[in-house]
Amino acid sequence: MTTTLFTNARLIDPEAGTDHQGWLLLRDGRIADKGTAGDEPAADEKVDCGGQCLAPGIVDIGIKVCEPGERHKESYKSAGRAAAAGGVTTMITRPDTTPCIDTPEALEFITRRAQADAPVKVLPMAALTKGREGREMTEIGFLMDAGAVAFTDCDHVLTETKVFSRALTYAKSLDALVVAHPQEPGLSKGAAATSGKFASLRGLPAVSPMAERMGLDRDIALLEMTGAKYHADQITTARALPALERAKRNGLDITAGTSIHHLTLNELDVADYRTFFKVKPPLRAEDDRLAVIEAVKSGLIDIISSMHTPQDEESKRLPFEEAAAGAVAMETLLPAALRLYHGEYLDLPTLFRALSLNPANRLGLTSGRLSKGAPADLVLFDPDVPFVLDRFKLHSKSQNTPFDGQRMQGRVLATYVAGNPVYRS
C-alpha cells in the first residue's frame, strides 16, 4: 500500500465548484483524501506541484482514432500520446472507422489495440446501426458486454425515423446511451460553411444554422416517444438552445456537448479557404459562439469535447468544398479551453465540470472528480504560460490543427492515470 501526496497544488474541484490551494493524497491509484494547505498528512512519496493547477483528467467524448483502416492518420499509440500530452485521461472513441465498429468482434480488436498501445484509458463507442447505414440496429447487448459505453452513427444522421425510434426503444431497455449528431441532412447536404454573409462572399455551399435545431427537435420528439438516454454530440447554434432547455425542463434523459472549435473559433476564421478550419458542423457566426459559451456556463450544454478528427495533408490540401472536415484537437483542447478562462467567460471549476465531471457522469464513470475513492486520473497544468503552437510538434500522426501558429496560454505539465505519470513536459 503506497501513498503519494501532491502538495502545494491549486486544486480545481468541479464537483464542489472550488478552486483553492491544497493537497491531494493518493493511495493505490485512487484519491484517498484532500485538504487545504497546512494540514498535510504523511505519505511515502511527495510531489510538489509548485502552486500549479491540479484538476481531474479530461474525459473526452468523440475521439476518432483511425484504427482500423487509416492507421497512417492516427493509431492508438499516437492518439494515446496526444491524449496524455493534452491532459486527456480517458478517450471515448468514435466508431466511424473503416470498417466501422459495429460488431463485438471489431470492438474487441480495438480494445486489444488500445490496451497494448495507449497510455491512457480508452473506452469505445460502437455504431448504432450496421455499417452506420441507418437500416438495421447493431447488436447493442453484445456490444455492451464487449465494453461499448455508448452507441452512435457519428455524423451519419439516421434519416429513417422508424429505424431510429426502434433503436432508441431497444437501447432504452438496456439502459444504453445513444449519441447523435443533430442535423437535418436534407438541408445540410453538400454544405461546407454556415449560410450568411461570409459564405455568400466566398461562394461556398452553405447550410442554415436552423438545420441543427430541426435535427434536435426531431430527436427530442423521439425521446419523448421512447424515453431513451440521449446525448447530442455537438450543439453549436443559438437557435438550438431553447429546444434543448425545454427538453431538459420536461425531464427527458438528454445531455448535450459542443466542440472546442465552436467555442473558440467562428466562420470568419476560414478566411481565404483555409481547410484546417473546415469542421463538421461548419464554424458558426460569432453570435452563435457566444451563445454556446453562455450555455456551457449555465450548464445547459453539459460537455466540451475535442471532436479530435485526424486528417492527412492529402485530405486537406484540396479546394475547400472537396477537403475533408475535422481537426486534431486533443493536445490543444486545454489551452484552447483556457481562452475561455482568460477571457473571463468561465472559471476553472466550471471548465472542468464540462471537460471531466459531466462526461464521466454521463458515462457512469467514477473518474472526472477529486473525491475520495475516485481513480487518480489527474492533470497538472500551468494555466498562464504563453506559447505559439507549432503543429509539427504535436504527438498526433496528423497535424491538421486550426491553431497552428496561434498564440495560446496554458500547458499541461503532467498527466496521471490511476496515479501513474503518463506524461511529463
Add this chain to the structure above:
Amino acid sequence: MTFRQKHLLGIEQLHPQEITAILDLADTYVDLNRQSVKHSDTLQGLTQINMFFENSTRTQASFELAGKRLGADVMNMAMQASSIKKGETLIDTAMTLNAMHPDLLVVRHPHSGAVDLLSQKVNCAVLNAGDGKHEHPTQALLDALTIRRAKGRLHRLNIAICGDIAHSRVARSNLILLGKMENRIRLVGPPTLMPSQISEFGVEVYDDMREGLKDVDVVMMLRLQKERMDGGFIPSEREYYHRYGLDAEKLALAKPDAIVMHPGPMNRGVEIDGTIADDINRSVIQEQVEMGVAVRMAAMDLLARNLRAAREGAPA
C-alpha cells in the same frame, strides 16, 4: 497608381485605381483589335496555359485570342478530360504544370477558392477565369469597360443585376467591382436564387422585377442554368420568364437610354426576350464579347509586366 497585383484572382483584392488602370489599357487594345493587323509583341516569348477544369467555349476562346494577339505561346488544356479523371489532385496538377515554366496560367475550376489554392503553389501569374460560385474577375472587368464606354462613366449609375445571383460568380465579381466604383446596385431575382444575407453587401434586393428596374441605367441579365429550372429553385421556365424574363414591357420601366447586358450564353425566352437581345439600340451584348478580348489582353499585359519586373529583381 500602378497595378501591383501578382495574380488576378478576384475583384475583391483590387484597388479602384487598379481597376481603372486595367480599363484604360484595355481601351487601347480595343483600338488595336479593330485594326486589320491585330498583333503586338507584348507577351513575346511568354507561355500562357489555359487550364479549364470546367467546360467553357467563350471564355477560353477569348483568353486564347487575347494571348495570341499579344504574341504569347498559348496552350489549351481541357482538364476535365485529363489527369483529374485519373485521380491526380489539383496541387499535383499545378506542380506538374509549374515544372513546364509557364508565365501566365488561366484557370477555371468548379470549386470556390480552387484558383486561389493553385496560385499558392506556382511561380507564375495566375488569372482566375471563374472559380465555383466565387469570382469571375475578367467578366466583371469587361462588363465595367462596356458600361464605361456606353455611359461615359463608371460611377453614380443605377445598375440592376437580375436573375440567378446565388449561383453566379459573375454577379459576385460585378457587385464587388461596381460597388468599389461607387454605383448603386440592385439585385433582382426570386428569393430562392439570392445568396443569404446579401443585403449586407450594401445592395438593394428586389423580388419584384418591375420595381427593381425602375429608372436604372444598366440592366445586367444573368444566365439561368438549365439544371436549376425544374422545380428545385423556380417552379418552371415559363413562370420564371413571366416574372423575371426581360421583355419590352419590363425594360420600359428603366431609363429610356438604359443598356441591356448579358454574359452569355443566353437562354432566349427564359431570362431574356430575343428581340431585346438583338436590339442594337439597347443591347450591348456583342460589345461585351469584344471588350472581353481587350480586357483580357490588358490584364495579362499588366501581370506580365509585374512578372518580368519581379524576375529582374526590380520592384514591381
